[in-house]
Amino acid sequence: MNADGPPAAPDVQGMVAAEVERQVTALRQEMDAKIAEVRARTVDDAATIVVFSGDLDKAIAAFIMATGAAAAGLRTSMFFTFWGLCVLKKKGAASGPKGLLERAHALLSPASSLELGTSRMNYFGLGAVMLRKMMRDKQIVSLEELIGLARELDVKMIACTMSMDATGVAREELVDGLTYGGVATYMADAVRSRVTLFI
């Protein structure tokens, strides 16, 4: 019978194809669910840096890390909080009305990135002058150039609104192009990041 009939009748072929598809589709769904579960446990190509410090050397390190991460193809986000907020202060910006403590804090804090001191060997500002000169002599980009480079590389800069509130710093006192947010804004980026630093 097989000798003179077709090797397999078309309806058998159809039945086979349908049965295979049924089982293969079920397996696809099962595997897709498992892969989705694993995917939820992965990270994006992203980096986040908390800039807590208001020291010149640490600010430079933070921007070198941020621009390095962006150059490596990571979506990069910086969260400026506590003393780190000083790095974002606009030079010579008029400050809004402040209370006594807020004025004292403003007087004692660096007025812009140009007035940051170093974390050690500062000697009342001499360390910052030396560090800036050493970097200039070796044609290494300055902090202000690094900030510009970070902008060009689309590094997201978040000003911590809680720190602004606590120290009475208004948006007008900060440089342009910032994102404003709190720890929840930072954390939403951080949980998706490959690299998370606190500087």
Place this chain on the structure above:
Amino acid sequence: MNADGPPAAPDVQGMVAAEVERQVTALRQEMDAKIAEVRARTVDDAATIVVFSGDLDKAIAAFIMATGAAAAGLRTSMFFTFWGLCVLKKKGAASGPKGLLERAHALLSPASSLELGTSRMNYFGLGAVMLRKMMRDKQIVSLEELIGLARELDVKMIACTMSMDATGVAREELVDGLTYGGVATYMADAVRSRVTLFI
């Protein structure tokens, strides 16, 4: 023959189903193994923070980060080591018998979270008073409230036993509800974490 016979005999159907299942099962096993291999390379929804610093401002930042991570749904763990151990000291706790160096260290270290100074602009404690007042004025939670909040959010607090040993600090001198462990305890949490900070 096909016209008057069944489209496919039941035994053919059975053979087909069995063959499909055989190959599909093999593929499922192969894929499950590959997915398990990838899953081993993922992270949990977890965060770990090393609290190395004994400065008030950094301790506040650490607890803001920790409670923020916990609020974002991350299982959060803090490892208090070196100066960070001071943050966990109980106010007015009698200390055990100590050697000369241990006593000198205890005298020179903050006796509890209430005596921490700031990392800059401390002016012999004035900075801490100012920071605490500025936060209170703006209704921002204090360090002690943040510690309480961290407890409520089930943040795990690990006291570094090596630091305790080195500085002669006994368990009785630290607040309640701590986990005790060394760098291995910390690392077991850190390797599974999305966010790893050193403060």
Place this chain on the structure above:
Amino acid sequence: MNADGPPAAPDVQGMVAAEVERQVTALRQEMDAKIAEVRARTVDDAATIVVFSGDLDKAIAAFIMATGAAAAGLRTSMFFTFWGLCVLKKKGAASGPKGLLERAHALLSPASSLELGTSRMNYFGLGAVMLRKMMRDKQIVSLEELIGLARELDVKMIACTMSMDATGVAREELVDGLTYGGVATYMADAVRSRVTLFI
């Protein structure tokens, strides 16, 4: 017909096997692509530590973290930059010709790991003496022993070439067995890491 014929003719079996394999192979390819996409979003069993600080206590913490990570089975990499470079200075190494600023910097920086001060309570070096004595008394390994342990555990130590260039430090002034590189070298390790710390 079925009663006296074979349950399924060999050619039907062949057709079935071929059809199943066709669809199963297609599914395998589809799933392999999806798994590869997820795998690209995972991390290696690796840790990276930026050593920015030149303080004895922070250097000790960095090496405790690094050796702890390596002991936990992580491929571990340390990136020594800014003040952290001092930790790698060879004791008593003759330095190359330096400019005025470079000489001033060298004079004011610790000349080797043995001359690092502590980040707080240093009292012109007394803090470092105390910390080293407290650790010795408790049989806790010294910084130099930790560095040796890190080497034994194959911890990769990267000296930041930009920092070397900025401060005029030559390779001859640093200990042996280092890798030399910049932020891109660090970042290549960091993006694959489970744990990323900045100390």
